[in-house]
């Protein structure tokens with residue numbers, strides 16, 4: 339039981355082992371048994387559902403349920419996502435309070451099998467030997483997230499589905515999809531079809547680094563998910579205990595929306611284009627009622643496609659409010675609402691959207707600038723990306739907080755300040771940095787710690803053009819993030835790294851092109867082309883100092899990088 343990742347609360351190894359033969363059965367109440375079977379595809383388990391058991395249909399003998407290789411029991415004493423896994427000579431027993439607990443027990447069982455169990459198929463007739471023992475486990479945090487920016491570089495649906503599978507192996511349970519930004523709008527809208535027809539592609543993408551003469555690749559880029567794709571993604575995710583959290587980032591980062599519907603701009607005469615370069619753009623939606631109506635319609639389309647949407651992210655970050663101040667119509671509207679500053683108007687606008695979402699049963703999630711602007715609904719979840727200070731302020735104000743600080747949770751930063759490393763947004767965030775992270779610091783008072791509901795890593799995709807690069811950036815830092823989100827962190831490196839080494843064999847079997855701990859393979863290096871690395875270009879610690887200063891100032895909706 340030494341190599342489980344994330345680390346369970348308790349694990350003991352006993353003498354002996356159990357055998358699981360091909361085609362073995364799993365018995366227990368639906369849908370727990372089904373969750374177990376889904377988590378163990380390589381075991382080819384038949385399901386004996388005790389509630390709907392029809393032995394004739396299944397062609398089984400009455401004694402089979404008692405001799406099933408894996409027996410699942412519902413145990414209401416166990417909390418959400420908790421499980422007990424017992425492996426004895428006569429088989430495997432799983433106790434769980436809910437479907438998620440049963441699913442995670444089966445994920446743990448899979449890790450107790452040889453790494454071969456992480457291939458998508460095994461030789462016919464393979465049977466598995468599992469060491470006897472017992473695991474008692476439950477997560478420290480309910481939000482164990484991964485953020486995918488599919489706006490800057492689109493990722494085809496297959497990559498999103500694969501990410502969900504990889505998340506499930508690591509007991510990660512929130513997939514935050516950043517669906518709209520200056521460089522692309524990534525979801526179908528039947529109400530406003532120009533959003534995906536115009537907003538989802540750009541003619542080219544910048545390849546030069548900051549400070550260099552601009553150079554472009556001359557390659558068109560595009561793509562979006564249909565509403566049916568979103569429904570499919572959500573259903574696959576739900577089956578794997580992953581909740582999709584959609585994000586439409588407003589009112590800034592709006593170039594793609596405004597390329598489609600310029601009438602929503604604060605300067606409607608201006609012509610907008612889907613951006614072909616990175617950075618903070620001044621493009622901002624107008625805060626007038628027409629924009630709120632437009633967005634609530636689009637949010638409803640996305641919510642209807644996804645099904646159950648407990649959380650909907652509305653962004654709120656990096657807004658340049660100059661166009662609001664310059665517009666007579668917007669200033670008059672601001673005055674009519676009795677609001678003093680454009681910052682107040684930013685807060686008011688996001689509040690309107692959060693209220694509209696609440697009417698449809700979704701809680702809003704925002705980046706921390708929106709918290710600093712004020713007026714949030716008390717139930718709004720805050721993602722403090724600018725560091726611990728603003729995280730603590732949001733927690734002290736009574737908001738649920740998901741820890742998302744640039745350091746060490748921005749996996750778009752390079753893992754080393756080395757010329758071999760492909761260029762990231764900056765340097766350097768290592769696996770060891772992630773392992774040392776405590777999302778709810780022990781120095782905080784208990785009430786503030788209790789407000790931290792989880793942690794999430796971010797894969798901003800300015801420098802993640804495809805699935806291979808995604809693998810490289812996400813893993814193994816994602817393994818470390820999963821560890822601290824499950825256990826509460828930090829982990830002791832001398833305990834974590836040997837477990838990680840064993841875990842990497844599982845990722846090899848699964849087919850993940852992760853970054854080896856010793857550094858990139860030759861074809862994973864930066865080379866001399868557009869992904870060449872410039873050591874020392876941006877130091878993540880300098881970025882954090884800068885963001886910290888900004889989050890202290892009252893006027894911190896201003897752009898920051």
Ligand code: TNX
Pocket residue numbers: 655656705723748750763798799800899
């Ligand atoms: C900041 S975090 C951003 C993103 C960038 C990222 C690059 C946040 C809310 N905004 O737009 O992609 O930095 O690291």
